[in-house]
Amino acid sequence: MHNPKSAASFLIARAKSLQLRHHNYRFLTSTSRSLLFTPFISTRFFSGHYNIEQFSDDEYDCDFENHQASSTVANVDEWKWKLSMLLRNEKDQEIVSRDKRDRRDYEQIANLAKRMGLYSELFGKVVVASKVPLPNYRPDLDDKRPQREVVIPLSLQRRVEGLVQEYLDRLQLNSEKTIDSLDNVNSKNQVKDIDMDENANSFVDESVMEKVLQKRSLRMRNMQRSWQESPEGKKMLEFRKSLPAYREKEGLLQAIARNQVIVISGETGCGKTTQLPQYILESEIESGRGAFCSIICTQPRRISAMAVSERVSAERGESLGETVGFKVRLEGMRGKNTHLLFCTSGILLRRLLSDRNLSGITHVFVDEIHERGMNEGSSSTSS
Incomplete structure (x- = not known):
């Protein structure tokens, strides 16, 4: 027969050690052991009984491994099955x-795919x-790295x-410039042509360059x-058609084609500066001579040369420096494909000092000639 006082004191001490305040407790641990602890107090016999169920690590791990x-x-x-269907389906990759x-x-999965030839x-x-x-x-x-839509x-x-096309043209030019030379190493009796034209290479270069320019004009x-x-482009063309200069477009192009020098006058804002050079450039491009065309348009001030070039390039739907560029003192933006150049009168004068014939230039515009100073007068005289 157990002593009731000793049993009660034992239970109280046990409860304090486990920090429990109720009669029924259940502890489960998955790392080491699972313990089911249920103290039972008999008020009749004042005795404590403990029911303990233990689960070993081996049994728990075995069940987990079997499930996995x-x-x-x-x-x-x-x-x-998925890989078999992939092999049968010709569309999916x-x-x-x-x-x-x-x-x-x-x-x-990797081993399975390897065995199946995937x-x-x-x-x-x-x-x-x-x-x-x-x-x-x-x-x-x-x-x-999220996906982004790039426009x-x-x-x-x-x-x-x-x-890209310029690079391809350059490659073609370099390949076509190569001329087969006479092979006089294997035979001593090979006849040498002493009447070869010294300008043959230059003739070939000019013909090849003309082909390259024709392709560039087509592009x-x-x-x-x-x-x-x-x-x-249609919206911009409607705006350009509203300018007074557009009504005289055909007459201006015919006059420029028939005459060496012409003088054009018009009211401010009619489109003389921005439209006339464009009309010539567009006409040459449409006729397949765009790459052969090179236009210089002078402005009395550098700020106007920069502003007009930016406006004309925007009307053509291009970035500044492509077919339209500008050149002023200590600053400029032009490229190899620039065919319409806005510059100050001083730039044109320096060009005339080194090349009086303006080689490669097809058209020269001297804008705002009524505001001419010493540079504008010299440019008009030289031209």
């Missing part, structure tokens, strides 16, 4: 999965099986196309037509 193994087998079987189970079972790769949290070899990195599967302006597209015409047919 069965899950892996089921997942691999499912992937076997790969399988992309973000399932955690697939990352867990990636080694088994390729697999683990990109971070994404498992990919493919019919073709996979790279080490896939930006489209990188969550830290390239039409002017930038034209500039890139022009640079310029296609680019101009695409801009004129675009919504922005």
Whole structure:
């Protein structure tokens, strides 16, 4: 027979040590052991009884491993079916999965894909099986690098196309400039032509350059037509048609074609500065001579040369420095494809000092001649 006082004191001490305030407690631990503890107090006999159930680590781990193994087998079987369907389907090229189970079972999936003649790769949290070899990195599967929609302006597209075509033309020019030389190494009796034309190379260079310029002219015409047919180009053309200079466009072009020098006068804002050089450039481009055309338009002040060039390039749907550029003292923006150059009168004078014939220049505009100073007068006299 147990002593009631000793049993009660034992239970109180036990409750304090476990920091428990109720009669029924249940403790479960998954790391080491599972303990089910239920104290029972008999008010009749004042005795304590303890029911304890213990689960060993081996039993718990065994159950967990069995469950994981069965899950892996089921997942691999499912992937076997997926890969078989991938091989049968001619349209699909790969399988992309973000399932955690697939990352867990990636080694088994990779071995299975290899046996079936497929390729697999683990990109971070994404498992990919493919019919073709996979790279080490896939930006489209990188969550830290989100996809963005990039819109390239039409002017930038034209500039890139022009640079690529210019590079191809340069390659063609270099290849065609190579002329087969006479092979006089293997035969001593080979006859040497002593009457070879010394200008043969220059003749070939000129013919090749003409072909390159013709191709460039064709490209310029296609680019101009695409801009004129675009919504922005049509809107800009409607604005240009509203200017008074547009009504005299055909007459001006005919007068320029028939005469060496003409004088054009008009009210302020009629479009003399911005439209007349464009009319000539557009006419030459449309006739397939755009690459052969080179126009210089002088302005009395550098600020006007810069502002007008920017306006004309915008009306053509291009960036400044493409077919339209400017050149002032200590500053300028022009490129190899610039065919309309706005500059100050001093720039033209310096050009005349080094090249009096203005080689390569087809048209010269001296704008605002009524405001002429010493430079404008000298330019008019030299021209």
